[in-house]
Amino acid sequence: LAKTTQPISMDSYEGQEVNITCSHNNIATNDYITWYQQFPSQGPRFIIQGYKTKVKNEVASLFIPADRKSSTLSLPRVSLSDTAVYYCLVGDVRTGRRALTFGSGTRLQVQP
């Protein structure tokens, strides 16, 4: 399984755009990149998933360069409620028989 590396923590202020970059140098051809969000005392929640280039939904954008060795989760205009831990995962989603590995994540703290 491809290993991911992401910053341990980040700080931001309300209204700013936050970009969290994840490194996955050993990503395989069939691997997708997925990001999860976790609030204290809750299970992680799916945010976004992509394979290449750019993916966008109502919550976030995901940028993936051509070599796919890294990805960047972009949160536009964060609020206090975006304070959470964000996990980057890489894995083959085709069969579901290969489970993904969650790392330690990035703890985002949003200040007023």
Place this chain on the structure above:
Amino acid sequence: DVKVTQSSRYLVKRTGEKVFLECVQDMDHENMFWYRQDPGLGLRLIYFSYDVKMKEKGDIPEGYSVSREKKERFSLILESASTNQTSMYLCASSRTGVGSYEQYFGPGTRLTVT
């Protein structure tokens, strides 16, 4: 609305006891997972199952076993609980299919072994 439920939010057990953690999903998902989460270590996969009666070891299976007799239910068993198994346990489920690997998580069970 998708739902994964776990039998208890908080559980206190004594060393040596046999512990059952139950997880039920109502989404007809093929895959189910058990993780434990400890401060500074993120989520670590204990076991997962991709079909009824099928199971595969995750990263840290030692001291645990699992059972999946029905598609909607996945049980984690601690045969003889030890204090180092004090942790938050999270269950998740997902479907099999191209292009989607969204795992739906339950609320977690915080287990304390004394």
